[in-house]
Amino acid sequence: MKKVVRNGDIIELQINGLGHGGEGVGRYEDMAVFVPGALTGERVKAKLMQVKKSFARAELLAILTKAEQRINPPCHFAHQCGGCQLQHLDYQEQLAHKKSVVESALRRIAKIQNVAVQPTLGMEHPWHYRNKIHLQLKQAGKQIKLGFFAEGSYELAAGLGDQVCLLVDQQINQVVASVEQLINKSGLTVYDWSTKTGLLRHIIIRRGFKTGEMMVVIVTSEERWPKESEWAETLVQRHPEIVSVVRNINTSPDRVILGREDRVLVGKSFITDELNGLQFHISAASFYQVNPQQTEVLYNKVLEMAGLEDKETVVDAYCGIGTIATFLAGHAKQVIGMEIVPAAVEDARKNAELNGITNTEFHTGMVEKLLPHLVSEGLRPDLLVLDPPRKGCEKEVLQAIQEARVPRVVYVSCDPATLARDLGILDSLGYQTIQVQPVDMFPWTGHVECVVLMSRT
Numbered sequence: 030m031k032k033v034v035r036n037g038d039i040i041e042l043q044i045n046g047l048g049h050g051g052e053g054v055g056r057y058e059d060m061a062v063f064v065p066g067a068l069t070g071e072r073v074k075a076k077l078m079q080v081k082k083s084f085a086r087a088e089l090l091a092i093l094t095k096a097e098q099r100i101n102p103p104c105h106f107a108h109q110c111g112g113c114q115l116q117h118l119d120y121q122e123q124l125a126h127k128k129s130v131v132e133s134a135l136r137r138i139a140k141i142q143n144v145a146v147q148p149t150l151g152m153e154h155p156w157h158y159r160n161k162i163h164l165q166l167k168q169a170g171k172q173i174k175l176g177f178f179a180e181g182s183y184e185l186a187a188g189l190g191d192q193v194c195l196l197v198d199q200q201i202n203q204v205v206a207s208v209e210q211l212i213n214k215s216g217l218t219v220y221d222w223s224t225k226t227g228l229l230r231h232i233i234i235r236r237g238f239k240t241g242e243m244m245v246v247i248v249t250s251e252e253r254w255p256k257e258s259e260w261a262e263t264l265v266q267r268h269p270e271i272v273s274v275v276r277n278i279n280t281s282p283d284r285v286i287l288g289r290e291d292r293v294l295v296g297k298s299f300i301t302d303e304l305n306g307l308q309f310h311i312s313a314a315s316f317y318q319v320n321p322q323q324t325e326v327l328y329n330k331v332l333e334m335a336g337l338e339d340k341e342t343v344v345d346a347y348c349g350i351g352t353i354a355t356f357l358a359g360h361a362k363q364v365i366g367m368e369i370v371p372a373a374v375e376d377a378r379k380n381a382e383l384n385g386i387t388n389t390e391f392h393t394g395m396v397e398k399l400l401p402h403l404v405s406e407g408l409r410p411d412l413l414v415l416d417p418p419r420k421g422c423e424k425e426v427l428q429a430i431q432e433a434r435v436p437r438v439v440y441v442s443c444d445p446a447t448l449a450r451d452l453g454i455l456d457s458l459g460y461q462t463i464q465v466q467p468v469d470m471f472p473w474t475g476h477v478e479c480v481v482l483m484s485r486t
């Protein structure tokens with residue numbers, strides 16, 4: 030008879046593989062059990078925390094047999110903070126794991142068997158690669174702490190002020206420490222989600238790796254902040270590489286990060302950066318890839334898969350600040366970008382100007398509306414690049430690709446599951462998957478980025 034399994038049970042488990050979020054997975058009483066921190070090949074003792082019908086989540090209590098690929102995580106907070114799911118796994122093994130995540134998603138979700146997934150393109154020095162940090166704040170007694178949430182929670186896992194994040198650029202780490210000190214010195218308050226009072230909601234710091242320019246965005250409620258500009262001036266005096274301090278006012282009652290109003294407290298409203306010798310203008314509200322070194326690798330793959338011969342009409346759907354459009358413009362007749370965030374579209378237009386590009390145009394709106402509309406008006410692109418957010422593409426986008434009979438599609442994705450779902454749909458619409466290339470944009474985390482070439486059969 031099947032044993033009754035309950036929350037709180039302590040079990041021994043053989044780990045047979047890693048799940049998509051990097052958790053160890055074993056089987057117990059016909060259930061898949063997910064154990065964060067456990068590795069393939071290990072025997073572990075774990076406590077069941079969330080028992081469902083066919084699976085359970087468990088907390089790792091002890092490693093009874095250790096895997097060879099296990100390493101000591103160099104970060105003190107690796108198991109508390111929700112940022113790094115794989116710091117205990119050797120880097121080369123992580124790259125192999127990410128390839129297998131893509132393979133398994135293609136096989137299970139897209140039902141695509143016969144395409145070889147290339148080995149993941151990794152980094153030589155996979156530390157301090159992030160050009161952006163997004164900090165949470167917590168009132169801890171009289172002190173305000175800056176840091177990251179624990180996995181799956183709104184509780185601060187680790188204060189960062191006197192520590193450094195090993196994934197984030199070192200100069201950003203230094204600015205984090207100063208911001209925390211200055212916030213505490215000036216007696217600012219943290220926004221309280223239960224009473225909806227207090228000032229500070231989030232802090233975002235960005236740095237252009239090539240230019241060294243930094244931006245600090247202080248996301249606040251609309252509460253009065255006396256001497257806001259003086260506060261920002263003091264920060265810039267300590268760190269002259271900060272060229273922009275922006276107060277973003279967010280009045281939303283939910284946890285959306287940025288509000289609608291930006292107020293520049295010091296300097297300009299943007300920073301600049303450079304990728305492959307091209308200049309980019311980046312505003313506070315605009316998306317910009319967080320790992321610039323691997324972004325060049327990713328975009329060069331897109332360019333290679335695009336196989337352009339100077340005569341094509343290209344669509345860059347979900348174009349952000351037009352980085353991919355700018356990469357491709359020099360090799361195509363025309364590039365048409367589409368993006369939902371108006372500030373990013375303004376950046377994209379400026380970026381064309383900055384780089385002396387005259388064959389791009391950018392449309393503001395939802396790709397699922399813009400693309401079908403332009404196709405109905407006769408647009409027939411030779412190549413379509415898709416780089417949607419984690420949730421992937423709406424069906425209308427994929428149908429418009431079929432209707433326009435676009436010969437080639439390059440799909441950039443940060444989520445193998447939604448990528449596989451969309452490749453499966455495109456497959457049923459007559460598109461064959463030709464090349465699949467994972468690129469490690471987020472070392473030590475469970476996240477997997479991938480670029481795929483599809484061709485109309």
Ligand SMILES: C[S@@+](CC[C@H](N)C(=O)[O-])C[C@H]1O[C@@H](n2cnc3c(N)ncnc32)[C@H](O)[C@@H]1O
Nearest residue numbers: 316318347348349368369370395396416417418
């Ligand atoms: C993963 S980012 C890629 C941006 C750009 N290709 C790059 O590499 O920097 C996705 C972009 O899609 C935009 N976006 C999200 N949903 C959208 C939609 N429905 N229509 C158009 N753009 C959208 C986001 O604002 C973001 O800029």
